Amino acid sequence: MVTQQSISAFRFPNTLFDVVALATSAGGLNALTQILVTLPVDFPAAITIVQHLDPHHRSLLAPILNRCTRLLVKQAETGDYLQAGTVYIAPPNWHLLVKPDGTLALTQTERVNFTRPAADVLFESVAESFKERAIAVILTGMGHDGAAGIQKVKQMGGITIAQNQDTAEFFSMPSAAIKTKAIDFILPLNQITSTLVKLVRTGGVG
16 A cells, blocks of 8 residues: 555565556557566565557457456556556547556647657656656557657666567567667567566566
8 A cells, every 4th residue: 555655655565666557559459458467476576567549449358358467457647656566548539647656647738640649648757757666568560659758768778669460460569669779689479577576576687
């Protein structure tokens, strides 16, 4: 439980990272499922997700993912407090931001990269709010959403990961991020979970 005392300087105990931000588009359901199904129930950081969605239809992504993971998956709401081991998904047609006090905010400001929610908006907010205690991950998808945001995460001291070409159903988003030269790890899909666990628990992957 997040206490009032912790809100002014939000930190989770027993981890070097407070939030993992994942972004994906085409092919994302399979990628997200493979990552979440293998994350341990005691994962000590919060997870936020932007998946490009049809803005005109209710999303079933949260209940679908909830069935495949031991973590709690929910559609994000304004005012939610980040909780370790909980997955927050941006709803259709809303940008998702994470604030320095560990709360979430939804906004319908203009589309970024022709989409809302946008990875760049999420990544830039976690970079500004959590700096070196943020991890950003770019998964399969079309377009270049997330490339600018991933640079911000790297600039602020966070860790950046991109799915590799061999395992990405659509490589445009990871490729655009990799071309920025701001990516720390280029990984096959089946190595992303283990890397995240090592990072949040020890700060390294050795």
